[in-house]
Amino acid sequence: MAGDAEGFTDFATSCSGRLFRTAWLLTGDWHLAEDLVQETLGKVYRAWTKRSRPDDPAAYARTTLVRTFVSHRRRRGSAERPTDSVPDTPGGETDVALRVTLLGALGRLDAKDRAVLVLRYWEDRSVEETAAELGLSAGAVRSRSFRALDRLRAVLGTDADDPTRSGVAR
Template sequence: MTRPPTDAEFSEMVRASWPSLYRTAYLLLGDAAEAEDLVQSALTKTYASWSKVRCVDAGPGYARTVMLNTATSWFRRRSWRNERPTEVLPEAATCSDEALRPTLLDALSRLAPRQRAVVVLRFYEDMSVAETAAALAVHEGTVKSQTSQALRRLRALLADDVVTVASTGGPHD
């Protein structure tokens, strides 16, 4: 019989997983404070079930699944997305072209929550269709259709900005 994982092993898993979980949460929610809240909620729920984890190596994946399920439940609440204007866009996400980052984050924020989740998992987390479907507890066909709709929407939102950045080297040169 295997022993349950220790609190020290949970702490180590949190230290190792936090950056990745936070980046994913930020891309899902588009808000730094909400992303931190989501990761904290997910880690709290993960800790509550930590004694049931059979393999410590499964901890980060379990925490990510809990985080995605928690985000999905937040998306279902009517009050989850109250607009809060801000003058400064947080710089926590990564993008290879710094000039394009705000444009991409803005376009991503305009997607429906499930579409945003699918795009983040498929293209940022590099998950397969099957892995994304399992993480979101939906059918693979749903992942494919949501991906198609999200990419169509992103192409429409980004068409002019991406062409401008690609041809001039900056968004408004």
């Protein structure tokens, strides 16, 4: 279905919410998340219009989003730092303070560690799915998850050990 613009519009409409949620969890920045989703959808559209369209466009879009995020983090100047403020989120959260604390701590991790934790624990992806999306082996995802969780616990401090285990490693 190369060149099916209406099909792409339907796809983009149905998956952009999930892509934005993932992008926001990765970046912690509303505007940057919007930019990443826009860039991702542009890349997916280019693949969509080719003859060899991806078999699973949603998985292709998630992988493209994560790789775009990691690439963006690499390109950022060394003078830029993540902000300490987190945008307001919609209601329905049971423990807002814990979520804000976790997002702040995630912002201090490097891009790949953050991507692994977001995909594994917030997006509830399997080790194999995470490995495929990040271009890593399953063993690398497991060891990176283990080390990233240790770094996250170190950033949160010893008082946050129990909430971190119940809130992040669900």
